[in-house]
Amino acid sequence: MRLSHQLWTQPQTRVSASRDSVNRLTTGLSLLLLLALAATPAAAFIGDVSFAVSPNDPTAAEEVLIQISGISVPTASVAEVVVDGQVITVRIDDTCLGLCPAEGFDFDVLVGPLPAGSYEVDVTDNFGTSVATTTLDVSVAPLDGLLTRAFVEPVTPNDNEHLRILVTAVTCEGMDLVSTSVNGNVVEIRGVVASSGCGASVAETSAFSASVGPLDPGDYEVRVLLQDSANPDAGYQLASTRQVRIGDAPDAVALRSGRFEVRVDWKDHDGLTGVGRPVPGASESTTLFSFFGRDNWELMVKVLDGCALNDHFWVFTAASTDVEYTLEVTDTSTGEVRTYTNQLGQRAPATTDVEAFETCSE
Helix, strand or coil: CHHHHHHHHHHHHHHHHHHHHHHHHHHHHHHHHHHHHHHHHCCCCEEEEEEECCCCEECCCCCEEEEEEEEEECCCCEEEEEECCCCCEEEEEECCCCCCCCCCEEEEEEEEECCCEEEEEEECCCCCCCEEEEEEEEEECCCCCCCEEEEEECCCCCCCCCCEEEEEEEEECCEEEEEEEEECCCEEEEEEEECCCCCCCCCEEEEEEEEEECCCEEEEEEEEEEECCCHHCCCCCCEEEEEEEEEEECCCCECCCEEEEEEEEEECCCCCEEEECCCCCCCCEEEEEECCCCEEEEEEEEEEEHHHHCCCCEEEECCCCCCCEEEEEEECCEEEEEEEECCCCCCCCCEEEEEECCCCCC
């Protein structure tokens, strides 16, 4: 019996020892796993993110409150806010190892004032992984209390005239033009102005002028953007706008108080044809025409009163072109027409017709 007991108990002893070894090994591995987890930062669980921006349409003069809501663990917090160019990054950190129950969160992030433009708001976890994005548009803003006006001359411009834009404002230390640009149908005038921090200075009306064009026919918006020299970080802000319609230039010019009408048609070496465009600034007796570019003048025409000398009106011309043209001068009081031409490829000669119109008594 003792032998049988020994044979039976010895294997049992060996089995018990093996179970103890397994238990000790399992316990050791669990401790190592917990230590590894404790040494590893856990990513925040972030979901159902939504955004709200105040004000709804922020300007370059305003701070912007971005409210970020969503689901995360209770210990999540805003760790960092970075504005890099047109990207606003909001990093949310979590130190709960992902073991805490998820709850709703609301974070307020204040940025700005930001320069005008379009921004991307990017929410990331503590590993820098993007979890949600939205866009934010910042517009220019009017300068508070700055009375600004823009005047355009001529009042009814056409497509062969330069625009003169006079900008006035009530300022402390004057204002200066910075730049002028045309982008599509928007004419943008930028200037710098002293509108605040007057101290002992007296505010008075200051002005600068800008010139643009000629512009193609159509409707344009003239936008005046000013930068306050006392607050340059606010950037350029919209101070004044006005609408301008550019019309087609007339095909003919009236000289001598409207009595004589002058027009010209042309044809170039490629067979293209067109009507001469009058250059702005005709006098009582003289006008200029361009055929191609508005600033490329081709033909000068004069209708002179020679009645006291030979009882005629005279027509003089001078040209700097070798394209074909036909010039017509019409006496609107009688309907009489005089025509002057140049052949294609020929250098246009000067004209001195001192017997053009025998209509002095009309």
